[in-house]
Amino acid sequence: QVTLRESGPALVKPTQTLTLTCTVSGFSLGTSAMCVSWIRQPPGRALEWLARIDWDDDKYYSRSLRTRLSISKDTSKNQVVLRLTNMGPVDTATYFCARTGCTSTSFYYIDVWGKGTTVSVSS
């Protein structure tokens, strides 16, 4: 069974860097065509795609947030880490990680979602 679980702080202060971890099971981050995305959703608002890391360590970022985002993985620990710098109130959201198709034959879609973790930004 494929699962993804997000973890990280529930509260961060403005200007701090948010670090979130996605721990996966049921598949390997090193297996061809296995990729993980991060998505967020501010309260009452739409989903926003943030970043993706591929099995071969290629990384991709939302154009609007690319200067603040970094994504990495530790295959041996089955973990993907997202960092978002210079946090502000507009970054208050539920953050999801998700297994994602990342080739033309895996159709670039999300097939398994984590439950999400809620992050608030406040001093």
Next chain:
Amino acid sequence: QTVVTQEPSFSVSPGGTVTLTCAFSSGSVSTSYHPSWYQQTPGQAPRTLIYNTDTRSSGVPDRFSGSILGNKAALTITGAQADDESDYYCMVYMGSGISVFGGGTKLTVL
């Protein structure tokens, strides 16, 4: 930057049929963008419904179908049920590793 637009809200009667769409601010959505559709109820993670334009995800009832209608991706629900009342999001693959979600449609069944 390309914006992906969806109807903000829609309503359908129980047993009725509704088509939600997903469009670009400029240009056409085609199968090349691999549109996918997700259903979300409040407080829950999204659920994958449709991928690669028209392929139903495992366990999704066949009353959900995906297509391209004109220059938009479309999600059609046939025989709407009360528990279809949810938010629906499309996602498209823009190339160069980047995907974008639409703004979502809030579907009411009444």
